[in-house]
């Protein structure tokens with residue numbers, strides 16, 4: 001398929017990862033334990049992600065996939081060479097807070113951790129790949145959870161500001177594109193993942209979540225401020241787990257319910273981009289008797305330091321209804337439960353596949369914020385088979401990506417400004433929701449299974465050459 005001039009010159013094609021899902025080396029180079037290091041595979045995982053955490057050290061008999069992940073910590077040169085071969089213009093990675101501040105509240109940063117990312121950035125820049133850095137992608141140093149209760153405590157704002165400032169100062173000559181919190185709305189859905197929140201019996205969970213949200217929002221604005229002060233010309237964005245919520249019918253009750261669901265996600269970006277709490281959020285706090293502590297000066301910080309661009313992930317659209325019968329028929333979609341939509345298909349993990357929804361979502365975000373967007377995650381998690389000749393014929397992945405990239409191109413034609421596209425997991429990595437390895441997103445296969453067996457060998461899939469050509473033709477050939 002050929003598409004002429006759909007993507008602007010300089011469009012940033014690439015791939016996206018997160019420290020905890022690729023690095024491994026979980027206690028190497030002075031790194032401290034993070035929340036993700038306590039998330040096992042298997043039946044106990046879900047409960048922990050939701051914030052029911054019984055142990056702040058790894059438990060004997062459990063398997064923790066982040067501890068070794070795909071060993072990017074030792075193999076980053078080999079992996080970056082593969083990204084360079086595909087022609088990546090950018091590579092999205094996150095920095096592990098606990099590599100820089102092992103306990104989160106140390107007086108001095110850990111030089112070995114800082115040096116590791118210096119080395120990674122140097123390797124990327126040597127290959128002509130622009131780093132795109134997420135400051136916090138689902139990991140909080142465990143010490144901060146135990147000592148302060150993580151993001152529910154105001155103290156985290158100051159500690160995060162110190163951490164972010166350390167990064168800007170150290171990497172100011174190497175990194176121009178930044179993002180504060182990955183999928184900031186995740187803290188409402190998987191609180192231990194999004195904000196390191198571990199609950200006790202009797203806790204008012206909703207209030208704690210929104211208190212943590214307020215702290216992250218202020219911390220994010222302070223990071224924007226510091227970034228602009230320290231790195232002139234840098235761009236720093238927010239990051240939303242996006243995906244429009246469709247009303248199941250045109251019954252106004254369904255339409256309103258869908259709008260409310262959308263707003264529960266937009267809430268974060270409304271604050272980060274428009275710089276103030278929206279009226280509907282104030283009403284929500286009142287209706288639910290939530291009292292959120294804010295300090296004098298917070299409003300001003302939020303107002304004065306909005307983000308430069310809107311980063312978002314898109315995997316699926318969602319749907320909702322007010323009809324109890326319809327609500328019985330649910331499906332997943334990146335932990336956002338959704339009513340099953342009869343007009344679209346689903347992945348092997350039940351995630352809705354809706355390329356048109358991508359165009360709709362991009363338009364919706366641009367209409368709302370009028371700021372450049374950056375698609376920083378999109379992709380298909382699927383089971384891959386390796387043939388005896390070491391081939392992986394992942395046509396299903398190519399098809400998913402082709403349709404989504406086409407839809408993104410349509411959004412650009414609609415007038416939406418998009419800076420770039422980094423598909424999720426250009427190399428197979430650990431799944432955030434399930435901890436599995438067999439849920440694969442990569443153009444590059446990694447020989448490792450759910451139990452941690454395998455040689456970690458990298459093998460190019462069929463999609464590798466396909467994506468290489470997409471980049472080489474700037475999206476003209478899909």
Ligand code: BGP
Nearest residue numbers: 018183334381430431432433434
């Ligand atoms: C997003 C996260 C990523 C990533 C992706 C795919 O929510 O930002 O970290 O994992 O989803 O999800 P999963 O790994 O559960 O398939």
